[in-house]
Amino acid sequence: MSQAVNSNDDYCSFTLPSDLSQGGLPSEADICKDLESSSAAVKRGALKAAIMAMLGGEALPRVLMQVIRFCINTEDHQLKKLMMLYWEVVPKYQPSDAGSKEKPKLLPEMILVCNALMNDLNHPNEYVRGSMLRFLCKVKDFEILGPLMASVKQCLEHRHSYVRKNAALAIFHCFRLFGTKLIPDGAELMERFILAETDICARRNAFLMLFNEAEGIAIEFISQNVDDIMKFGEGFALLVLELTRKVCRREPAQKSRFVRVLFQMLSSDSASVSYEACWTLVSLSSAPTAVRAAAATYSSLLSSQADNNVKLIILERLEELKKKHSKVLQEVLMDILKAIASPNPDICKKVIDISMPLVNSRNVEEVVTVLKRELLKSQDSDLEKSSAFRDMLVQALHSCSSRFPDVAEGVVTTLMDFIGGDGALNVVIFVRAIVEQYPELRDGVLQTLQNSVSDVTKSEVMCITMWILGEYCVEAESIQSAFDDVMSELGEPPFIVVEENKDEKKEEKEPTTTTKNVVLADGTYATQTVYSEPTKKDMEEKMSGLRKLVVEGDIFLCSILASTLTKFCLRMNKKKSMVVKSLLTLCGFAQVASLKGSSQKSAAVDSHERISLCCRMLLDDKTSDMLKETWTEKGKVTFSQLLGVMKEKKERESKSEEEGVVSQADDLIHIRQLKSGTAGGGDIDLDDGSDLLRATGAQGGGSGLDGLKHTYQLTGFSDSVYSEASLVVNDYDIKLELLLINRTPDALSINVELSTIGDLKIVERPQMRVVGPLDQVTLSASIKVSSTETGRIFGTIVYEKASGEKGYINLNDLHLDIMDYIKPATCSDEVFRSFWAEFEWENKVAVSTTITDIHQFLDHIVEKTNMKCLTPVQRDDGNKSLFLAANLYARSVFGEDALVNVSVEQKGDGQLTGYIRIRSKTQGIALSLGDRITKVQRKVEEVVKEESGEGGGGGEGEGAGSGQ
Known part of the structure; x- marks a missing residue:
């Protein structure tokens, strides 16, 4: 991006590709010589070189007259385009004396330029006329625009719509700059033009001027053409909506004049017009009729639009409507649910989240x-x-x-x-x-569940299935049926397949015979017999799902099955045949636990003890009488209490979301009626305050102290140029503001060269600036972020004095804080477990802290890592626990998940030990969160040492990232 500054300190910026050689720009004499050439290509190269030299600060006073003499009457369109750029950057005023307060005078040569511009405005080619009219929208000089206004007005009546629409823009530009001083009848001229105009774009440009400069005429035009507004095009309709919001927020009594127009725009063929009309109508009125019409339009757009991003935006609007108008949205719930057929999972999740509270x-x-x-x-x-x-x-x-x-x-x-x-x-x-x-559904569900046991293939599903059968089969008939089904699926013990020694002679298994008819080469039929021996794979495929899981050594499932069979026998008063079969089966389970549990010793021992207890209950009447009630009744009671706790937790979370603090008690109250209409307040929507905060990254209220947290010193105080940077993070974008202070008595030409490491991309680099002696300047740069991987910004300051002496200063590196991208989030326990098993990267950090309270340590980690604790923690119980295990969860703004498991134990001396395990799908989050946790633990140690009067810094924390 190149910039030029004229005498009025007005910036004009445009991009200009350079096809010049690397030898540098030609001299002023060479440019003047090339402009005299008869070749249009040579003239274009010379003119482009002159423009680039002027953008670099060169004056080139001799070139202006050469351009007027040899290029002003050209018919080459590319050269004419370059000349418009040249007129934009060329100095148009005579240089004034230092300290003079007189207004600079226009160069005499500009009279010839004005004559050339007027010739182009009267050119028979509509392209030349339109291009010149577009160029005039960039001119801000009264002396140049004044003589051209008669020709610009004539262009409003040109036969070609391209000329007319650009003429309307040119008049709007001139009227905005100089008002009635330059165009006394500007508003009336546009009113007559818009009434007679038939082109959509030209009418829109004319209405744009009335909207900004003659609001009363614009409102009157809308009132007189209410029925024809939809015929004027999409751009015109969007301007009408903008005018509606502006007027109605300043003067609420004017709403009735625009309601009819808004309802017409809801049924527009343009999706953008319908969408804008919806939220305009809802923002102006909370009447059920308006909300109902807007909701119906939103749901219609949701079904008709194919773009997933558009659907997500519409769903966000519906979610906002749901907060205040849930009853109205219930009427269009089925239309909203149509979007659930989308192949995008994010859209489906959003639809379900919106729809469920409306049921x-x-x-x-x-x-x-x-x-x-x-x-x-x-x-x-x-x-x-x-x-x-x-x-x-x-x-x-x-x-x-x-x-x-x-x-x-x-x-x-x-x-x-x-x-x-x-x-x-x-x-x-x-x-x-x-x-x-629902006890009334219990019998049918249990019968269906028994019939589905053979279809279950996963261990955790089988465990819950067996628990349900053992707890809720209480009638003799259902118990016997469930027992027979379970034993049929299990088969006869043993459940251990003993492998034969290689030295022993293997028994020959009888082969299986398969007979089938085949067609021979000569076309005749024959019978073919195939002999095959059963393989291990064939035998495993013939096993039922339950027996296969037991044979594979699922020790925990064995203990669940032992408990289920024991409950069956206790409820049947230890029916002899049932007890015998159960005992034989339990012995087979005990054998599995003793032989298959070498890799799971703790689980094997626990399961073996549980199976032994089941055997004792079946053999010893005294033990069974003592534990029968606990074994058969307490499980349902405990599970019922668990469901109650989960229901209360869900209600509490939903209530806290609904009753969340929208604003603080001491926040300023913005009263729209008391705002000054001329101060710009009337143009601001009611939600623009929060939108502006989000746009600038100040989401948390934005105090000055918060901004200082993201201010970093880049150079030393003794350097020739002192610099510090301020980072404003707004999700995917980073705005880097650089403060440069010239600490020398000379004027410096300063250029800041920046580079990045990681998933960072510099979108807009700082421009080179000239800083006066002991003066300062603020530069800005834009950086795009694509992930939460570790990123770093570094660079160099290059400065040059007027004498030609150059200097270089290396800047300190800027490390991005991952906490700017991590947001607390919630997920179910099942989703957390599936993520934990799926994610590859893990970082294990040892607990090293001076905090002696387990819950205080957990709160400290949750606060400093910006995560949400998913595990309910009992804090006010009478017995103080010495162990704590909790799951934390967060999501980045890029949709990346971060999982943390905190396992802490309090030793006898009060010190906390344990590990904090971090898992994520990417290495960057795992390492960055690990570094963050290690850092906050060290900080706690240093604070405690300072308070206790001890010197020295904290020790090294443990943290290692490992990728599987």
Whole structure:
């Protein structure tokens, strides 16, 4: 980006590609000589060199007359374009004496330039006329524009619409700069023009001037042409909406004049007009009719637009409407749910989040029907979103059935078909809750669950299934049926396959015979017999899912099965045949626990003890009488309490979200009616305050102290140029403001060269500036961020004195703080566990802190890492625990997940020991969070030492990043 400064300190900026050789720009004499050439190509090269030299600060006074003599009457369009750029950057005024207060005088040569501009304005070619009119929109000199206004007005009546629309823009530009001084009849001229104009773009440009400079005429035009507004084009309609917001916020009594127009624009063929009309209508009126019309339009746009980003924006608007007008949105709930068919999982999640709170007794059946239909579609494993989407649908159905018992039975029947596939864990957890909450559905669900045992292939799903059968099969008939089904799936013990020694003679297994008809080469038929021996793979495929899991050594499942069989026997009063079969099976489980548990010693010992206790209960009447009630009844009671706690937690979280602090008690109250309309306050929307804060990165209220936290010293105090940087982080963008102070008695030409390491890209570099003696200047740079990987900004200050002496100063590196991108988030325990198993990068940090309270340490980690604790922690119980294990979760603004597990133990001397494990999908988050935790632990140690009077810094913390 090149810049030039004229005598009025006005900047004109444009890009100009250079095809010159690396030898540098030609001299002024060479440029003048080339301009005399008869070749248009040579003239273009010379003129381009002159422009670039002027942008670099050269005056080139001789070139102006050469351009007027040899280029001003050219018919070459490219050369004419370059001449417009030249007229923009060329000095137009005579240099004034230092200290003189007289206004600079226009150069005499500019009279010839004005004559050439007027010739182009009257040119028979409409392209030349239109280009010159566009060029006049950049001119800010009254002496140049004054003689041209008659020709500009004539262009308003040109036959070609390209000329007319650019003429309207030129008049708007001139009227905005000089008002009635230059164009006394500007507003009336545009009013007559817009009434007679038929071109959409020209009419829009004319209305743009009335909108900004003659608001009363613009409002009157809208009132007289209400029925024809939609015929004037998309750009015109957007201007009408902007005018509506501006006027109605300044004068609320004017709303009635625009309501009819707004309702017409809701049905516009243009999606942008409909969208803008929706939120304009809602921002101006909270009447149910207006909100209902806006919601219907939003839902229509949601179904008609194919762009996923557009759908997400519309869903955000619907979410804002839901906060204040949830009853109105219930009427269009089914239209919103149509977007759930989108292949994008983010859109599906957003739709479900918006829709679930809107479900009521009147629409719950229709909502459940849609969710079940989508759940059946998700069985297609080719879909990229199938697994995660299925989990969301299961949770949504669970929410509907929990709130509305009438649909629970149909939901359970549908979900039971998925108990053997992906997402089965969520399904069986849902079934477990339904069985406890709705006793009237219990018999049918248990029977369906028994029939589905053979379809279960995952261990965790089988464990929950066996627990449900053991807890809720209480009738003799259901117990016997469940017992027979479980034993049939398990088969006869033992469950250990003993491998034969190589030296021993293996018994020959009988081969299997397969007979089939084949066609020979001569076309005749023959019978072919194939002999094959059974393989280990064939034998495993014939096993049921339950027996296969036990044979593979699932020790925990064995203990669950032992507990289930014991409950069956206790409820049947130790029926002899049932007890005998159970004991034989338990012995087989004990053998699995003793032989297969070498790699899981603690789990094997625990499971072995549980199986032994089950055997004692089946053999010893005294033990069984003592533990029967606890074994058969307390499980349901505890699970019921757990469901109650989870329900209270969910209600508490939803209530806290709804009743969150919107503003502080001492915040300023903005009263729109008391704002001055001329001060610009009338043009600001009610939500513009928060929008401006987000745009500038000051999301937290933005005190001066917060800004100082992101200010860094780049050079030393003894350097010729002192510099410090201020970082303003706004999600994907970083604005870097550089303060440069010239500490020398000479004027310096300063250029700051910046570079980055990591996923950072410099979008806009600081411009070279001349800083006076002991003066200062502020430069800015824009940097784009693409991920939370470790990033660094470094560079050099290059300065040059008037004598030609150059100097270089290396800047201190700027490290980006990952906490600017990490935001607290929430996820379910199942999602956390799946992420924990999926993510590859782990960083393990040892706990090294002077904090002696476990809960205080957890609060410290949560605060400093900007994460959310997912594990409910009991703080006010009577027995103080010496152990703590908690899961923390956060998401970056780029959608990256960060998982932290804190495991802490308090020793006898009060010191805390343990580890903090960090997992993420990328290495950058794992390492950066580990460094952050190590840093805050060291800081705590230093603070404690300072308070206690001890000297020295903190020791090195442990932290290692490992990639699997």
